[in-house]
Amino acid sequence: MTKNTKESATVLPKLSRRTFLGAAGATVAGAAVPWSTLEAEVAQLKSEGWEARPCACNVCGGYCGLLAMHKKGEPFTPQTVKIMPNPSHPQRGCCARGASAVWAWAHPLRLKKPMKRVGAKGEGKFEEISWDQALDEIAAKVKAICEKDGERAVAMTSHNFSSMQKWFGAALGTPNVIGHSSTCNSASVMGRRMVFGKGFDSAGKVEPDYERVKYLLCIGRTLNCAMGVSSVLARARQQGARVLFVDPRMPEGAFGDAEWLPIKPGTDSAFIYALVNVAIRENLVDRAFLAKWTNAPYLVEKDSMKPVTAAECCPSATDGTAFVVMDKTSGELRPMGLVKDEKGTVTGFAQPEGVDPDLDFTGTVTGPNGATLEVETAYAVFARTASKWTPEEASAVTGIPAERIATVAREFFTLGGVCDDGWYSSRNGNDNEAYQLMSALNLFTGSLDQKGGFVVTQGGGLKMPSASSSGTKGKGPAGQTWEIPFGKALDKEIYPESSGTFSAVFEAILHEKPYPVRAVFVTGSTMFHREANSNRMAEALRALELLVVQDILPHEIIDYADYVLPSTMFLEWHEYAGVKWALDGNIQLNSAGLTPPEGCEARHEIWQFCEILRRAYPDRAADRLGYAKECRTTEEWKAWFDGMTEKAWAKFIASKNESKPGEGDRIAAEIAEKGWCRTAEKKFGVYPYKKPFGTPTGKPEIVSFLCASKYRDKGLKGLTDFEYPKAYTQPKPRSDEFFLVSGKDSASCSGVTIFTWPTKFLGDRTLWMHPVDAERLGISTGDMIEVTGIDTGVKGEARVTVTNRVMPGSLFSHGFSGGVRTKNLPPEYAWVREGINSHWFATGFAQPVCGNLANNSSVRVKRL
Known part of the structure; x- marks a missing residue:
């Protein structure tokens, strides 16, 4: 960059060792952080004239609950702001990354003004320009691209801020707001979708009951995010819970009283199959649970694993789409259907009473037309696959001693173990299958949605104004609707179950396949540390007509940008949001109250998007977002955007008071006092006992009927045996x-x-x-x-x-x-x-x- 490269004189903030390390201590030592001591420290600071402002850390996706302590009456500086954990928060914890937020906020290299490229892409040469010039020029380029190639020629990507991007993408009319989880948690999302279905596949929706677990198995899961998980788990470890990490490297969470089991990369599936192998042979599996509450007894065609329906073998069934089990009591096939409302939403199960499903049935069934089908149960498929993986066979593949595998299996099943379902899970190119097995492993213990088991977490119930799109429909913050001329995002055209594969646009950028992509917006994502194969991405970035990067620091992606827009960070935001990775439903306030440091002209990302849209298509900004007039100053923007937030919050509080007198007032008071509030208590024993999951059967599935029905010929089966990774050449052992x-x-x-x-x-x-x-x-x-x-x-x-x-x-x-x-x-x-x-x-x-x-x-x- 030609400007803003000189370091300014900055005095660094002072944080205590406890504040700096925060819940990392709980991770390492397995003992609870002395929160009473921290509470006393907060109280002491308040008595000395400091005020506590709640905020939610966004340094990663954990959103851990923090306090920004600010010296009253003083300007915001690194000396007048202290970051520490919120001691009462359900997701309390502050790792060193969160504690470093003040350094990032006041960083000498923080991007201060909009910049325009003056050198070749990749050189990192820019000149500073005004906001008006940057926004006008970007808007003009976007409009020209849309008029030539359509709105879908504009793509956007982010890891944590896709919701911000939709204020522009959805309102503009492009379907290509493509998140970037393909090298992060895409594999575990797909694994959960295969077992629990859509609606239960996002990170944190189903997870261990960390506070009550007795044996936690972490395969590739390090527990360094969210840090609140570590502090919750620390309470279980104090009660004797055992924690085992299975990973090629020893994570810091394995220090102290936890265990570490090294494993050869890409062999997790073989290890998990071996655990089930031992459990089946030694009768440690909860067969009654599998038979009643999973799809384990459902019949599938041999070889293809395609689920058998009532239309194929039960001519008297009223619902031909129902799946089928063999009833041990009557020796007859019985349909296992679902109840749906008038909108087609599944609301319950339609199953004959008194059915005792046969877990082990295998044989031939005859359809109404006399055709025969060779069938077996989903459990038989799984058991046969696992039978190949004795501890000895798995040891040869994983590098884990056979006797250790057998011991882990016995400990896991006799102690009612829980297998964590992944974080930062895309690794070796055979990960979907591995994370399917991690989720499915929890079904064999029978502790699903029970205390101490693998549970469905409770949402907080809060919805804030946003812009979004679904298919060809767009929706604005005040309920505005509009038509989007294009359907699926490009990544979903190539990968139909994608949760964010930005590399899908590279062919569109370089070769206009299946259509051209000319412009890309990147929001707060260090793409060269996220996208696999850096050279491939750099080639695509160079070919773009327009690359706009919104960020706070000069990451490598900025070197390829045509325009760089200095953005705000979480210490400068005001918002209400749910608490992630917490068992109960909670809402928290993120309002540290900081403003960008002196000399930094950073503006909120959504303001940037609204202004680009207003300058390119003023009618869309007005009609779809309600943004008809420029918010020239930060104060005007806050009045419009934060005002919309507060209006929605007041509506939420009023609705709570209406449903239960005084409930909304309680929530508002607790938010004001603590920065968070529990709005819904977790109820155990709900899924699938009273409410169905999002799978085709409504039950958790050990063989994915989604994949067996739709994707078996496209490379993702209902259940896959272990295969070595295809993503890279296997290195020669004991060599260089x-x-x-x-x-x-x-x-x-x-x-x-x-x-x-x-x-x-x-x-x-x-x-x-x-x-x-x-x-x-x-x-x-x-x-x-x-x-x-x-x-x-x-x-x-x-x-x-x-x-x-x-x-x-x-x-x-x-x-x-x-x-x-x-x-x-x-x-x-x-x-x-x-x-x-x-x-x-x-x-x-x-x-x-x-x-x-x-x-x-x-x-x-x-x-x-």
Whole structure:
């Protein structure tokens, strides 16, 4: 950049060690943070003239509950603002990343004014311009692109801020608001969808009852996000709960009284099948639960796993779409249907009384036309697949000793274990199947939606004004509706079950297939640390006519932008929202009250979108969003946008008072006092006992009928046996070839805090190597090595840390920590270039149907 590269004099904030580490201590030690001590500290600060302002950390997607303590009467500075956990919050916790938010807010490199590219894409050369010039020019380019190629030629992507982007995308009329979860949680979303169905597939919707678990199995789950989970789990660990991490590297959560079991990358499915194998052989499975409350006894065609319907074999059934079981009592086939309302919404089960489904039936059934079908139960399919995976067979694949696998299986099932369902879960290109098995494993214990089991969490019930689209319908913040001329987003045309695969637009950018994409907006996403195969993405970015990036710090994606728009961050927002990853339904206030630092002209992202739309299509801004007049100043914007928020909040409070006198007043008072409030208590034993899941059967499914019916010929079956990853070449054992795996910690792995000063000291930008590998190759801690992608040929350099916290044959790299290639960094921040970015070496392999990308890769190393 040609401007804003000089470091200004900034005095860094002072935070206590407890505040800085927060709930990370609960993760490591397994003991509860002394919240009473923190409460006393907050009270002491208040007595000294500090006020507590609640906020919800958005450094990652955890949204943990924090307090921004501010010295009354003083301007906002790093010395007058302290960030600490909200001690009463149900998702309380402040990791080092959240504690670094003040550094990010007042960062010397914070983007201060709109910028326009003056060099070649990728050079990072810009000039500062006014907001009017930036918005006018962007609006003119968007309008020209839409008039030439249609609104769908404009695409947008973000990881956490897609809801913001829809204020522009939905109102403009493009379907291509494509989130970016393909290298994050897409695999676990799809795994949950296969087992529990839509509506129950988002992160945090079904999860362990962390406070009451007795045995928690974390396969690839590190528990460093959300930090509130760690503090809740700490209470269970104090009561004797056991925690086992299964991962190629030892996460910090495994310190203290937890256990770590190293596993070869990409072999999770074989491990899980082996657990079920032992449980079935030793009669540890809850067969009664499987028979009554899952699709385990439902009949499927042999080989294809296509579910058998009543129309095929029960001529007397009134609902031919109902599925079928064999009744052990009568020896007859019985339909298992669903009750639907007039809108087609499933409301319950339509099943004959007294049916005792046969879990093990296999045989031939005859249809009304005399045709025969070879059938078996879904349980028989699963049991036969698992039967191949004895502990000995799984050991040969996973690297875990056979006796340890058998012990884990017995502990898990006898203690009523719960398997966590994933976070940051797209890894090896066989992940959908692995996360399907992780969710399904919880069905074999029979503790679904019971205390201490795998449960459906309760929502808070709050809806705030927003813009959205569904199919060809758009909806505005005040209920406005309009037609969108195009249907599915581009990623869903290629990957029908995608939850955000931005790489689907690359062919459209480069080769206009299936249609051209000319413009892309990126909101608050460090794309080069998110998108697998960095070179592939860079090629597409260079080919764009328009790339607009909204951010707070100069990430590498900005080097390719045509326009850069300085944005706000969560410390500067005012909003009400639900509390994520909490058992009960809660609502919290995010209102730290900070404004951008002096000299920073950052504006709210939604304001930017409203203004671009108003300048390009004033009628759409007015008619669809109610934004008819420019909000010139920040104060005018807050009056319009925050006013809309407060109006919706008042309506919510009034509705609560109407349904239960005084309830709304209670909620409002508690929000004002604590910054959060419980609005709905979790009721156990609801799903599927009283209410159906979102699957075709309405029950949790050990064989996915969605996939067996729709996608078996497209690469995603109802149940898949373990297969080695296709995303990368398997490295040769005991050689100079390695798996390269990545992951996060709770100290520094964040796109927001990657530049912050604490990360220089807390961040680990080295590559971890096991001592046995280091000795074989003559490598010591501190040595520099060259890393070359076996499949991509991409090269990088990094220093080595020799540690037994990584499995032999694997290298571990912290994600979002190093390998930053942003141009024109001042010397003070050259350290962010250290190390590698694991996405450089990834092939970009996408799984079919879902479109999740593999982060991991295989590499060759050489000591320099």
